[in-house]
Amino acid sequence: VVLVSARGHYSVEKIARILGIGNHNVIKIPVDTENRIDIDRMRQVCAQIREQNERSDEKTKIIAIIGIAGTTETGNIDDLVELRRIADENDTFFHVDAAWGGALLIVDKYRHLFRGIDQADSVTFDAHKLMYSPLSMGMILFRNETALNYIKHTSNYIIRPDSVDQGRFTVEGSRPFSCLKPWVTFKIFGKEGFRILFDHAFDITETLRDIVTRHPDFEPMNVPDIFIFNYRYVPRKIQARLDALMLEIGDESDPYRLIKLLKKLRRINDALNDLTIELHRAVRQEDNSFVSRTMIESTRYSPQKIVVLRAVTINPLTTPEILKEIVDEQSALGARIYQSEFVDILEKL
Numbered sequence: 001v002v003l004v005s006a007r008g009h010y011s012v013e014k015i016a017r018i019l020g021i022g023n024h025n026v027i028k029i030p031v032d033t034e035n036r037i038d039i040d041r042m043r044q045v046c047a048q049i050r051e052q053n054e055r056s057d058e059k060t061k062i063i064a065i066i067g068i069a070g071t072t073e074t075g076n077i078d079d080l081v082e083l084r085r086i087a088d089e090n091d092t093f094f095h096v097d098a099a100w101g102g103a104l105l106i107v108d109k110y111r112h113l114f115r116g117i118d119q120a121d122s123v124t125f126d127a128h129k130l131m132y133s134p135l136s137m138g139m140i141l142f143r144n145e146t147a148l149n150y151i152k153h154t155s156n157y158i159i160r161p162d163s164v165d166q167g168r169f170t171v172e173g174s175r176p177f178s179c180l181k182p183w184v185t186f187k188i189f190g191k192e193g194f195r196i197l198f199d200h201a202f203d204i205t206e207t208l209r210d211i212v213t214r215h216p217d218f219e220p221m222n223v224p225d226i227f228i229f230n231y232r233y234v235p236r237k238i239q240a241r242l243d244a245l246m247l248e249i250g251d252e253s254d255p256y257r258l259i260k261l262l263k264k265l266r267r268i269n270d271a272l273n274d275l276t277i278e279l280h281r282a283v284r285q286e287d288n289s290f291v292s293r294t295m296i297e298s299t300r301y302s303p304q305k306i307v308v309l310r311a312v313t314i315n316p317l318t319t320p321e322i323l324k325e326i327v328d329e330q331s332a333l334g335a336r337i338y339q340s341e342f343v344d345i346l347e348k349l
């Protein structure tokens with residue numbers, strides 16, 4: 001099995017399927033409300049596997065533990081130091097998926113965010129994400145170069161044992177000179193250029209979070225470490241009802257009444273999920289800005305899955321004024337959709 005958090009990128013299951021491990025053997029460990037892997041749950045799952053192995057003839061091998069350094073949906077970084085420890089306790093391989101966040105390591109002042117990444121057995125990172133290189137330029141680095149021997153291959157007409165041809169250690173055979181892209185990007189921007197880009201990305205992420213948090217008709221849904229912010233349109237009236245309901249749920253001791261309150265909460269969030277999908281469609285239709293959408297369970301309404309708008313705030317040309325305009329447009333569209341399709345449903349609930 002491979003262990004990764006519920007925020008693991010879909011490519012983990014995809015590759016497990018391709019390798020014949022099967023995506024059912026990718027075990028998704030829950031995350032906390034900050035979207036970081038729940039370390040205690042991870043230890044529990046590993047302990048369960050060890051116990052089962054002692055009792056049964058059919059053994060389960062933990063092939064790898066994966067930590068995420070920049071979750072795709074929420075921009076958070078797992079506790080890599082603890083994950084390394086857990087990998088050692090279980091005598092297994094520790095991979096870090098830094099596809100999204102890894103390029104921040106270029107800038108010294110942001111390296112602390114990735115504490116523990118230097119202890120990984122392998123790390124992926126994508127130049128076509130935070131290195132701002134053209135698609136596609138995924139990379140993987142191995143601690144131990146002999147790990148590459150698993151995919152090493154030679155032939156009589158090319159990549160002979162002593163050759164330096166491309167493709168000696170890759171799944172692809174013939175390959176383009178892809179690393180030209182990050183090399184050029186690095187030459188043009190340099191460390192200082194990346195510092196400017198990342199400082200700006202941190203600033204606009206904070207600005208967007210601030211605009212949304214202060215706006216009475218939006219609900220912020222995550223606190224990112226790096227540049228991905230989730231939120232949804234919730235009219236202030238409905239937000240007040242949600243807040244009151246959450247308090248009631250927290251205080252309710254009668255199980256029967258508690259179930260009724262939870263059902264009500266679920267119905268409100270179901271309607272809000274539909275509203276967010278409609279709003280997302282409307283934003284795409286207007287085509288003045290782009291925001292993506294996803295569905296996560298790690299909000300204050302956990303375990304219910306909540307549809308959120310997912311803003312990736314890395315465009316160096318984005319200004320606070322542009323962000324304000326975008327939120328104003330989304331607010332106007334949200335109000336229109338709410339009035340025309342959801343006011344009856346949501347105010348009756």
Ligand SMILES: Cc1ncc(COP(=O)(O)O)c(C=O)c1O
Nearest residue numbers: 009011070072097099100126138
């Ligand atoms: C954390 C993470 N891992 C892996 C990937 C896969 O990246 P790609 O297919 O773009 O190389 C992504 C892309 O979004 C990602 O965010």
